[in-house]
Amino acid sequence: MSRMRSAPNSEYRYLSGNFAPIKRTRSLTPCNYVGHIPEELAGGQYVRNGGNPATNDDLGREAHWFDGDGMLTGVLFRRGEKETNIEPEFVNQYILTDVYLNAKENRNLKRPVLPSIATLITASLATILMVVLRTLTLVFLSRLPGSSKAIKKISVANTSIVYHDGRAMATCESGPPMRFQLPSLDTVGWYNGRSAENERGSAKRAGFGGSGPIAFMKEWTTGHPRVDPVTGEFIAFHAVFIKPFVYYSIVPPAGSSMKENAKESGSVPIFSMPIQGISSPRMMHDFGVSSHYTVIMDLPLTLDPMNSIRGRPVVSYDPTQQSRFGVFPRYEPDKIQWFKTNPCVIFHTANCWEMISSGTETCVHLLACRLTSATIVYSAGALTPPVTKPVPPEYAEEEQCRLHYYAFPLPKDDSEETPQIRNQWALSAIPFEFPTISSSHAMREARYIYGCSMGGPSYSAAVGKSAKIDYIAKIDAATLIARGIANPPQQVKGCVDTRNVHQVMQSTDDDDPVKLFKMPKGWFAQEPRFIPRTNAESEDDGWLLSYVFDESQLDDNGECSDEAVSELWIINARNMKDIVARVILPQRVPYGLHGAWFSEEEIAGQRPFGAVRRETPKTNIDTSSTLSIVRDTVERWIG
Numbered sequence: 001m002s003r004m005r006s007a008p009n010s011e012y013r014y015l016s017g018n019f020a021p022i023k024r025t026r027s028l029t030p031c032n033y034v035g036h037i038p039e040e041l042a043g044g045q046y047v048r049n050g051g052n053p054a055t056n057d058d059l060g061r062e063a064h065w066f067d068g069d070g071m072l073t074g075v076l077f078r079r080g081e082k083e084t085n086i087e088p089e090f091v092n093q094y095i096l097t098d099v100y101l102n103a104k105e106n107r108n109l110k111r112p113v114l115p116s117i118a119t120l121i122t123a124s125l126a127t128i129l130m131v132v133l134r135t136l137t138l139v140f141l142s143r144l145p146g147s148s149k150a151i152k153k154i155s156v157a158n159t160s161i162v163y164h165d166g167r168a169m170a171t172c173e174s175g176p177p178m179r180f181q182l183p184s185l186d187t188v189g190w191y192n193g194r195s196a197e198n199e200r201g202s203a204k205r206a207g208f209g210g211s212g213p214i215a216f217m218k219e220w221t222t223g224h225p226r227v228d229p230v231t232g233e234f235i236a237f238h239a240v241f242i243k244p245f246v247y248y249s250i251v252p253p254a255g256s257s258m259k260e261n262a263k264e265s266g267s268v269p270i271f272s273m274p275i276q277g278i279s280s281p282r283m284m285h286d287f288g289v290s291s292h293y294t295v296i297m298d299l300p301l302t303l304d305p306m307n308s309i310r311g312r313p314v315v316s317y318d319p320t321q322q323s324r325f326g327v328f329p330r331y332e333p334d335k336i337q338w339f340k341t342n343p344c345v346i347f348h349t350a351n352c353w354e355m356i357s358s359g360t361e362t363c364v365h366l367l368a369c370r371l372t373s374a375t376i377v378y379s380a381g382a383l384t385p386p387v388t389k390p391v392p393p394e395y396a397e398e399e400q401c402r403l404h405y406y407a408f409p410l411p412k413d414d415s416e417e418t419p420q421i422r423n424q425w426a427l428s429a430i431p432f433e434f435p436t437i438s439s440s441h442a443m444r445e446a447r448y449i450y451g452c453s454m455g456g457p458s459y460s461a462a463v464g465k466s467a468k469i470d471y472i473a474k475i476d477a478a479t480l481i482a483r484g485i486a487n488p489p490q491q492v493k494g495c496v497d498t499r500n501v502h503q504v505m506q507s508t509d510d511d512d513p514v515k516l517f518k519m520p521k522g523w524f525a526q527e528p529r530f531i532p533r534t535n536a537e538s539e540d541d542g543w544l545l546s547y548v549f550d551e552s553q554l555d556d557n558g559e560c561s562d563e564a565v566s567e568l569w570i571i572n573a574r575n576m577k578d579i580v581a582r583v584i585l586p587q588r589v590p591y592g593l594h595g596a597w598f599s600e601e602e603i604a605g606q607r608p609f610g611a612v613r614r615e616t617p618k619t620n621i622d623t624s625s626t627l628s629i630v631r632d633t634v635e636r637w638i639g
Contacts, residue, residue, distance in 0.1 A: 014065040014380060017558050018524070018549045018566075019591050021052040021068065026586065028076060028089040028183065035581035037077060037086045037570065038543055040534050043600025045183045046545045046568070047074035048526065049170055050592020051158040053112060054094065054104060062118040064381035069103075069112075070095035070158035070170055073547070073589050075568050076183040088568075088583045095157045095170050095178055096187035096613040101149035102142050104615055108635035113138050114154060114174075118381035121315045125308040134638050141635060146628030148616040153190060153216075159223035160594035164234040165253040166607035167191060168598060173239065173285070176208055176219045182603045186612040192219065193234075193251050193271060198611045208238060208249055210272050218247055218272055224348070224594075226289040229442055232256060235330070237275070237296065239284045241305060246275040246284065246296065248333050273333050277326060280304055283315055283377075288352030288366045291443045294333070295352055295366055295408070298324040300343050301374055317374035319343050319391045325421075327364050327408050337419045339408050342395050342492050345371040350403060350435035351477075353445045363409045363422070367449060367477060369433045370404035370426070372397040379467070397493055401433055402426035403449060405481055423488070426495040427480040428514050430504060431456065432473055434527040434594070438539055447478040448540045450528050450573065453516065455501050468524040468591070471501060472546060474576050476513035483513075515576040517544075522551050526589075529597050530573055543580065544571040545597070547589040564588045 015021070051068025073092040080087045094100055099113050115131040123131070135154075142151040155175020162169050162177065169177035169191055179188040179196040189197020192207025209219035217240040225236035232253035239246050250270040275296055283303035288295030300321035307314050323344050328336040350367040357363065378385045407423040435451040453471040484496040497514055499507075504514050519525055525546045532542035546569055553564040566589040572578040 014382065015053075015063055017554055018551065018560060018564075018588060019065070020560060021054070022071070022092070022588065022590055023562075024587060025071075025092050025094060026090060028091045029586050031075070031088045031090050031583050031585055033088055033581055033583040035570070035579065037088065037581045037583075038531075038533070039084075039086070040531055040543065041077040041570070042079050042086050043077065043603070044531070045074050045076040045598045045603060046529060046595060047072055047161055047168070047182070047185065047598065048547060048589070048592055048595030049095075049158060049161050050590060051156070052094070052590060052592075054100060062116045062122070062381070064117040064121075066380060067112065067114075067116050067118075067156075068158055069100045069156050070097065070172065070178075071592075072161075072170065072180060072185045073592070074183065074185055075583055075585075089183075090583075090585050090587075091183065091185050092587075092589075093180075093185040093187070095180065096615065097155060097157050097175075097178065098142075098149055098151040098153050099156055101613070101615060102138075102147060102151050105148050106635065108632065108639040109138075110639050113151065114156065116381070117315065117377075118383060120303075121313045121378065121381060121383060123313075128305075128308050128314060137634065137638060141631045144627045144631040145625045146631050153219075155220075158593070161596040162225055162227060162234075163596060163598060163602055164225075164227045164251070165232065166605055167196060168596075168602075168606070169196075171221060171223045171225065173220055173223050176221050177225070179609075181609070181612060182598055182606060188609050188612055193249060196609070198613070199607060199609045208236075208271060214240065214242060217241065222285065222287065224286040226287075226443070228289070228291070229440055230291065235289050235294065237284070237287055238272075239282060239303075241281045244274040244276055245278045245281050247271075248273045248275055248294070248296075250331070270331070275326065275333050275336065277336060277338060285347045286349050286368075288349045288364075288368070289330070289443055290352040290354045290364060292330055293352070293354050293362075293364045294328055294330055295349075295364060296326040296328075296336070297346055297368075298326060298338075299345060301345050301377070313386070315377065317345065317377070318389065319373065319395060320389050325366070325406065325408065327410065327419075335413075337410060339419045339421050341421055341424060342397075345374045345377075346404075347371070347376075348433065348435055350449045350451070351437055351442065351446050353443060355445070361409055363407055365445075366406040366408070367427075367435070368404050368406070369401055369435055369451070371401045372399060375399060376401075376467070400426075400429075401431050402495065403428060403432040403435065403451070403475055403477070405477070405484065421491075423484065424492050425484055425489045427477060427484070428475055428497045428504075429495050429499060430471075430473060430501050430514065430516070432475070434469075436528060436530055438530050438532055438542070439597075440532065441539060445478070446539065447476060448573075449475045449477050450530055450544060451475070452525065452527060453501060469526065470519045470524055472517040472519075472525055472528050472544060472571065472576070474515045474517075474540070474573065479513040517571055517576045519548065523548055524551065524591070525569075526591060527594055528571070529595050531597050538574070540574050542573050544573045545569070546571070547585075547592075549588060549591070553588075560588060 052071035053068040157170040209215035234251040568583040
């Protein structure tokens with residue numbers, strides 16, 4: 001396998017333009033707006049997460065869009081003095097992780113504490129050993145006098161957001177969730193599955209990681225944990241580097257009981273249940289959760305430090321290996337059944353649900369954004385994809401990312417039948433990523449899936465360039481699944497609706513199962529979030545919220561000035577045409593990752609806490625001791 005080449009940082013589009021990190025944070029700041037803000041938003045807040053590297057002085061370093069310190073960006077729809085008035089307020093804050101607090105006032109560091117994903121993809125074994133040794137040294141030095149913050153957890157919490165049992169939390173695979181407070185977005189502390197730091201009366205018992213030498217690994221929690229809208233249970237998996245490679249946990253809301261078939265009951269969480277049958281560490285980002293079943297995806301995209309010894313990148317995709325989906329009852333991962341299919345990459349699932357046919361067969365259904373290669377992993381780091389093994393003809397597919405449907409009929413417990421996927425094909429040929437649905441329909445058979453699209457065929461971009469979202473899509477999944485079952489397309493490679501973006505835009509059918517909201521020329525959107533209308537007449541009766549940016553504000557070099565601003569658009573989700581309101585923000589919002597909507601009731605129902613994390617004033621840091629001088633000297637040398 002050949003090595004990949006990293007583009008110079010000056011050509012790296014994911015650190016320039018509106019991808020570039022923002023330098024200013026703001027407390028809640030009133031915003032102007034045009035149009036009418038729907039009353040359903042009153043008192044609620046939209047918050048989005050994303051990487052915003054604070055240590056970015058070394059412009060020659062390797063970088064990747066998935067890197068960067070987590071930053072939360074929100075708009076609160078505060079109720080005005082009059083009941084009908086809504087006054088939007090903008091706020092953005094860094095998530096004060098251990099890594100961020102350590103590096104913020106450390107002038108010795110020209111590169112982030114953690115190595116870039118781009119380095120893990122491209123570097124030789126010697127280089128990886130050097131960058132890992134640097135990180136370990138910085139972590140050790142952080143415990144010495146003169147350090148602003150000891151690094152106990154390495155997560156940057158920059159991926160997604162979830163609300164569970166009175167806690168709003170930011171997530172990332174390299175650590176546990178981090179609780180933050182609404183609407184200020186102040187950082188409260190790490191959440192271990194039982195309590196968060198700084199909560200009053202917080203428990204000292206072990207959480208996700210349990211105890212023992214690999215406890216720190218077992219607390220690494222998926223960037224996309226799920227919360228059941230009916231039971232309130234928090235469901236997550238934890239991918240690690242040693243066997244069994246994946247653990248699984250469920251946390252019920254306080255005061256509730258697990259269902260009768262759970263292995264534990266009461267308010268005690270179920271932690272560290274192993275998932276058997278995975279052969280090596282995987283780059284596992286998301287999974288499927290229905291009301292009674294869980295789907296783990298074992299795809300041929302590895303995240304294995306041992307790859308370096310084998311002459312492969314730590315992050316490596318093998319297009320000759322099959323993909324596997326493990327389906328099991330929510331509380332019984334030991335009953336997992338594996339379904340095999342063609343190789344693919346899936347970063348995000350849209351929905352998962354089960355159905356019982358004729359009172360006998362249970363079938364689990366999954367909608368996911370399926371990529372036919374791992375090219376996006378490389379293009380998001382300005383990397384040239386490697387030359388891989390020849391792809392077997394039966395696995396060869398064109399480059400694409402589509403909303404894919406899977407049906408997994410479950411053999412009975414006493415059956416010796418090999419599990420087989422019944423249906424697997426794309427619903428639409430348009431590119432589709434960053435999926436979202438009505439939260440009240442999650443884990444059930446939802447009709448509509450919303451997401452991001454673009455005029456090209458795929459989310460992968462050329463080296464040195466970036467993929468930008470110029471369409472917001474709405475797919476009537478129920479209608480397209482029914483069409484596919486009635487007239488099945490080719491399994492795996494087939495597609496129900498074969499129109500491209502431009503053909504869909506020509507449609508005048510009000511009932512078209514694929515609808516697109518096209519951004520004005522030069523404007524680009526981010527992940528949309530659906531909020532239902534009060535007393536909605538249909539599942540899609542509501543609003544989509546998305547941060548948008550007008551790139552005519554870029555200068556001749558493609559960079560943003562300090563005066564550049566973004567907007568938050570509120571779009572009619574039913575007709576996918578009307579912009580009902582535009583909130584003008586006081587600064588721009590870099591293109592980022594995932595967000596969430598928090599209702600007025602959720603904000604009011606947050607758990608109490610005793611303190612929030614703060615940056616350590618320089619005057620409180622001891623820099624005069626011998627150990628402090630040693631720490632400072634070594635940091636300057638390896639910075």
